Amino acid sequence: MTSTSLRSRAAHGLGPILMSFRREFIAVGLFSGVANLLMLTxxxxxxxxxxxxxxxxSELTLLAVSLIAVFMLAxxxxxxxxxxxxLVRIGLRLDQQLGGRVFAAGFNASLATTEQTPARAAADMLQVRQFITGQGVFAFFDAPWIPVYLAVAFILHPVLGFVALAFACVxxxxxxxxxxxxxxxxxxxxxxxxDANMYLQGKLRHVETLEAMGMLGGLRRRxxxxxxxxxxxxxxxxxxxxKVAAASKFVRYTQQSLTLAAGAMLVIAGDLTPGxxxxxxxxxxxxxxxxxxxVTNWREFVLARSAYGRLRALLEAHPEAASQGGRAAPQGAYQxxxxxxxxxxxxxxxxxxxxxxIPAGHMVAVVGPSGSGKSTLARCLIGVWPDxxxxxLLDGAPLxxxxxxxxxxxxxxxxxDVELFEGTIAENIARMGEPDSPQVIAAARATGLHEDILRLPRGYDTAIGDSGGVLSAGQRQRLALARALYGDPPIVVLDEPNASLDEAGERALVQALQELRRRRRTIVLVTHRHPAVQLADLVVVLQDGKVAAMGKPPALAAPGTAVPPAAPAGGTPQPA
Incomplete structure (x- = not known):
């Protein structure tokens, strides 16, 4: 990695964000200085x-001294x-400035890992914020004033100063x-x-399967x-x-007793007053x-420092992408x-x-046996495959x-695997944004889901959870298709969109594909089943991660057609 890229990543890291609060931290330091001076009261x-x-x-002297002391303590x-x-305001502003970036960086990192990075990143940010706004951080602001107190102890008497210095070193x-x-x-x-919590959370998403097949015991054991x-x-x-805390407490109590003993010896010798x-x-x-x-808050400091290190690495590895707003919609030509x-x-x-x-406005069907790489190719085409x-190229430019x-x-x-999100049906179709009612209804009609939605108790405002429990498997898949069609995007990538569809759903899918072709949208259809393949301009057969054949649909799309063998090493794919 070049030094320029390193500087660019560092500019998007966590350090510059914290440095933006330097005036607030300086103010905290100044107030801490005043507070520590007043603690001499x-x-x-x-x-x-x-x-x-x-x-x-003198009672008058006692009154005057007491009033001054009360004022100073107040x-x-x-x-x-x-x-x-x-510090509380710093924590709030840090959350406002950093929350969105941490979520986006964690989300991008999760594309390349099986860990639940967004949740962990949010927990790390919470750990850092709680430490910054907690009591432990005050010790670090008060620590620079230790020499001042030691100097005052030396002024009272050098022996007291050396006793205090010895205990400070200990x-x-x-x-x-x-x-x-x-x-x-x-x-x-x-x-x-x-690790234990993430394992449990990940497995409990499939609680129905665990319960139905008696797998809970094995899960609990693991x-x-x-x-x-x-x-x-x-x-x-x-x-x-x-152990460290107990040792620290022993040193603290011992210090109080021995300091008092040293002072008493000096009083006996006539070198110090009782006061x-x-x-x-x-x-x-x-x-x-x-x-x-x-010492008491060391554990919180260690946890916060570890969380800070993970956040810094996360933000440097996944800097905030600069928006290029105003770019024209892509035509959909892939190379x-x-x-x-x-x-x-x-x-x-x-x-x-x-x-x-894949020419713009064409429909390509990708077929082949399981494990041949069809879904991976689809994810590469939309830019979410990490490695x-x-x-x-998309329209001649790098994706x-x-x-x-x-x-x-x-x-x-x-x-x-269809994923729905907590919210209403309308919000899910609108990609969790502010629903545009005409476009939401148009997308639902295009998939034949409109009438089914109207039969629900609250129609498009019906709330569904992550699993979409109020909908059947076929309805969830059609809802995912409606979400894909929302806003009439120029590129549509469908990975097994008919896996759970019944006959009516198949017809709705074919009609939607026909409409997309009429509008000259670029379509990539990954499927095992052949009816929709007949609409394709090109069929690509994958086998063992390679293009085994490609051609027009009649020869390759007919039911029962055998997949041609893969081309030999160094050869070219066999035409249909």
């Missing part, structure tokens, strides 16, 4: 009470509230050792818990194995965290409080040269050097030059 107040008020027995509380509000060492011991186990526990690993790693990580002894104890405790807070498509876990590629020309190499937001409205696609 109890120390100074105690010095005044013990060394001045108790000696002079001002300290106000500054702490303000910095909390600023706690810093403890924090470093805690990081070394807990960072990796905590990350392993998080990964194991995520989940329990993953869950046991997650619980074990979480317990091990928590044991380490608790300074009590004040020094509070001062040293305050000086070490940020370190203790860092495919030496197309190779691979998949993770497979040694051999699925598609092995496909060469294909494709070769030349894939990769289109952003998904720009190309999507010009493509109608029916996948082999």
């Amino acid at each position: 109890p120390t100074i107040y105690m010095l005044q009470v013990y060394d001045r008020v108790l000696v002079s027995h 001002l300290m509380a106000f500054t702490e509230w303000v910095r909390s509000r600023v 706690q810093v060492l403890l924090a470093w050792l805690g990081h070394q011991r807990t960072a990796e186990p905590t990350q392993q526990a998080t990964r194991a818990a995520t 989940w329990q194995e993953r869950h046991a690993v997650a619980v074990g790693r979480h317990s091990a990580a928590q044991d380490l965290v608790q 300074a002894m009590i004040a020094a104890n509070l001062l040293v405790a305050r000086a070490l409080a940020p370190i203790d807070a860092i 495919v040269r030496k197309l190779v498509a691979a998949a993770p876990g497979r040694a051999a590629p699925i598609l092995k050097g496909i060469d294909l020309d 494709a190499q070769g030349e894939l 990769s030059g289109w952003s998904r937001a720009d190309l999507g409205p010009f493509i109608g696609y029916v996948p082999q």
Whole structure:
């Protein structure tokens, strides 16, 4: 990867977004500075009470000092509230600026992986935002003021300063050792818990099959194995965290006692006043409080840092695509040269050097045995297959030059496994956008689904879930076809659109294809069944990831026609 591309990716990363909040973070730092200066109030107040008020027995001095102390403490509380509000607003603005980009990047990444990347990316963003707006981050803003408190302790007496410095070094060492011991186990526990949850969520989508075929026991056993690993790693990580926390608590309590003891010795020697002894104890405790807070919140810091790293890598790997709004609709002419498509876990590629020309406004039927690469070719043509190499041109320009937001409205696609989304029927047909009623009805009529929808209790406003439970399998497939036809896109790719259709659905599909041909739309039809193939201008036969034959439909589309053998290595596909 070139340095220019690296800089381009970095410009779209997470760091620049956080840097855009530098003024807010500077404001938080300034308020933290004021708050930490005001936290010296109890120390100074105690010095005044013990060394001045108790000696002079002046009630007026006590009143004046107390009023000043109350005012300073109120001002300290106000500054702490303000910095909390600023961090909360940073979290809200970060979510507004980053939420859409994280979702889009996670969605794009999910095309290349089996993990539920959008959900994990959203969880990572939530982890980062919660840490930024939580109490743990204040420790990092307060930590730079530790030297100030130590300096004040040295001013009171060098012995007190050295005692405070010694305990500060012990706690810093403890924090470093805690990081070394807990960072990796905590990350392993998080990964194991995520793996177990994602496994369960993925399998419970098929709960009907699990219940009907008695597979729940096997699923539970496999989940329990993953869950046991997650619980074990979480317990091990928590044991380490608790050990570090216990050691930190021991150091804190020991520091309070030994600081008081050192002050008492200085008082006995006549080198320190009793007021300074009590004040020094509070001062040293305050000086070490940020370190203790860092140790206490270290686990949240480690989780937030891991989430930040994953988000940064995700955004750099999948930068926000620049919209090229205003581009003319494509005509639909495809040129495919030496197309190779691979998949993770497979040694051999699925598609092995496909060469294909699809003129604009033509209908191409892709047939062949199962596993020959038909669905993969369809996904390559719409630009969603992650690992494709070769030349894939749309209207003479690389398909990769289109952003998904720009190309999507010009493509109608029916996948082999129909996926519907939570919403109304109208919203599903309108691709989850704002439904255009005339276009929604036109798409439903084109698939013969209009009358079926009107018979539902709320018609087009009938709500359906992800599985489309209120619809039959054939109706779901026709609804997916209506979604593909919504907006009259110039390119329509149909992957087994008739797999669940009855006779009426077949007729509706054929009529829809005829209408698309009349409008000169580019159609790619992947199918095992032959009636609709008769409408095609060209039939492409795939076998073992290669073009075995291509030609006009009469010879290849007739029922019972055998698929010609694949061309020999180095040869040309056999004509129909």
